[in-house]
Each structure stands twice: as structure tokens, then as C-alpha cells.
Amino acid sequence: MSPLAQTGFRLLPAALDAEAQIALVAEVLARVEAAPFYRPVTPGGKPMSVEMTNLGPLGWVTDAQGYRYQPTHPMSGRPWPDIPQALLALWADVADSAIPPDACLVNLYRDGARMGLHQDKDEADFAFPVLSVSLGDAAVFRVGGVERRAPTASVRLASGDVCLLAGPARLAHHGIDRVISGSSRLIPGGGRINLTLRRAGPPPA
Ligand code: MD6
Ligand code: FE
Numbered sequence: 699m700s701p702l703a704q705t706g707f708r709l710l711p712a713a714l715d716a717e718a719q720i721a722l723v724a725e726v727l728a729r730v731e732a733a734p735f736y737r738p739v740t741p742g743g744k745p746m747s748v749e750m751t752n753l754g755p756l757g758w759v760t761d762a763q764g765y766r767y768q769p770t771h772p773m774s775g776r777p778w779p780d781i782p783q784a785l786l787a788l789w790a791d792v793a794d795s796a797i798p799p800d801a802c803l804v805n806l807y808r809d810g811a812r813m814g815l816h817q818d819k820d821e822a823d824f825a826f827p828v829l830s831v832s833l834g835d836a837a838v839f840r841v842g843g844v845e846r847r848a849p850t851a852s853v854r855l856a857s858g859d860v861c862l863l864a865g866p867a868r869l870a871h872h873g874i875d876r877v878i879s880g881s882s883r884l885i886p887g888g889g890r891i892n893l894t895l896r897r898a899g900p901p902p903a
Contacts (some may be wrong), residue, residue: 703749704715704867705843705865705866705867705870706862706863706864706865706866706867706870707841707847707861707862707863707864707867707899708792708861708862708864709853709855709859709860709861710859710860710861711858711859712856712858713788713792713831713855713858713859713860714858714860715833715858716858718784718858719740719833719857719884720859721784722784722785722831722833722893723740723828723833723834723884723885723891725782725784726730726753726782726804726833726891727838728891729734729753729780730751730775730779730783730798730804731798732779733751733752733753733771733774733776733779734749734751734773734774735750735804735887736749736750736751736771736772736773737749737750738759738760738761739760739761740760740781741760741761741763741764741765742875743762746760746787746813747807747810747811747812747813748805748806748811748812749769749805749806749811750803750805750806750815751778751785751802751804751806752778752801752802752803752804752895753767753778753779753780753781753782753785753802753804754778754780754781754801754802754897755777755778755785755800755801755899756768756769756778756800756801756899757769757770757771757778757801757803757868758801758803758820758896758898759772764856765820765854766820767801767821767898767899768775771836773790775902777788777799781799781802781889781895783828784798785799785802785831785893785895786798787839788829788831788860789829789895792808792829792862792895793826793827793829793862793864793895794826794827794859797826797897797901797902798897799829799895799896799897800896800897800898800899801817801895801896801897801898801899802893802894802895802896803893803894803896804891804893805878805891805892805894806889806891806892807835807874807889807890807891807892808887808888809874809879809888809889811877811889812873812874812876813848813873813874814873815840815842815850815871815872816869816871816872816873817844817869817870817871817872818863818869820868820894820898821897821898822897822898822899822900823897823900823901824862824869826896826897826901827863827864827885827895828861828862828863828864828866828867828868828894828895828896829860829861829862829894829895830855830861830862830863830892830893830894830895831859831893831894831895832855832858832859832860832890832891832892833857833858833884833885833890833891833892833893834857834863834882834884834885834888834890834891835857835877835878835879835880835881835882835885835888835889835890836854836855836856836857836877836878836881836882836890837854837874837875837876837877837878837890837892838852838853838854838855838874838876838877838878839852839854839855839861839872839873839874839875840853840872840873840874840875841853841863841867841870841871841872841881842853842870842871842872843870843871844866844870844871845861845867845871846871848871849870852875853888855892856881856882857884871894873885874892875888877889889900
């Protein structure tokens, strides 16, 4: 058994079939018209190679002020578009059947974009998992432990794959080492879109 199996990291290969992937990309890109991708800057002042936008009541942002969730797009000041129904259903199915996600970060990887090893820890309650959907070009995902220096494993994420960081793996370090350019034709203009669904705020009272 893989050492990842006991940790709360779950990979659901091909959770979305080709038809579902096409429908989801169309729903996401329609919403991106109202909330365009932009290039965030780290608190240290470095532009990220990944472009981002968000869907849902809250969106994850980074700028000179730091990392946080906020209800509006930083460029337009407008509320984020809603989360597509198919994603809410997926969350209910594999993450939490009772409490819906309130944030969906949309990451766009064009040529050469990657994401350094990080933890997702800006959410109010780590009891909720983070659910990720990969669309388009395949990526080499690295996942390690809660401690930054813990050993890591490499997992290939293909279009339609869903993965979950839950339980003990919820605060595991992870990142995208590289995207395999041209491995899919799903995304117009090429590249990879990753959607991460989260419960960022406290659970509803
Ligand atoms: C990505 N994913 O796949 C980046 N975070 O592009 C993440 O950062 C991530 O895959 C939390 C849980 C699952 C993830
Ligand atoms: Fe993450």
C-alpha cells in the first residue's frame, strides 16, 4: 500500500468523465467572463506564475497585505460568481453531505506555470476537507506531510481526477511541480485548470 493511503489523501481517478469535464469547463469559463483571471502577487511581492480567480461567497486572494478570503474580486470589486451546481453536488458526494463549500479557487496554469509547496491553512475550520478537480493538461502533484521537511510523494493528476486533502492530510504540504503541456485539448488556449472547493468560513450556525 502506498504510504499516502493512511494519511487522508484520497485520489479519485477519472471521477469526471469526458462529457462532465467539457460541461464543467464551459460553466467555469462562462463565470470567468464576469470574474477574469488575474495574476496574484505574494505577500513578499512576487507575481505568481499561476493565474487565479474564484467562485462562491468567498475567494482566496494574496497581495502585499497577505493571504485571506474575501467576498469580492480584487480588480473589479464585484462579488465572485456562483459555484456551479455540478461542483456543489461533487462536494456533497465526496467531501461533506451536510455543509456546502463557500469558496472555489480557480487556478489557471498556462506555459511553465507551477505552484510551490504550501499548506492550505487560511480556512476557519480544518475539519472540512479541501477537494480538488483537475481539468486539461496533466500535472505532477507533490504531496508531503504537515511538517515541511517530511518526505514527499509524486502523484500524476490527469483531467477529470479529483483529489481530497482530508483528516490528517488536511494540512499536508503540497504543490504542482510541473504541468505536462499539450497532454490534453480540453482547455481553450491550452493548459490546466484546477478547482479547489473549500469551506473557508465557519460552518453555518
Ligand atoms: C493544483 N492544488 O492542483 C493545486 N490544495 O493546481 C492545490 O493547491 C490543492 O490539489 C488543496 C487540496 C488539494 C489541492
Ligand atoms: Fe493547495
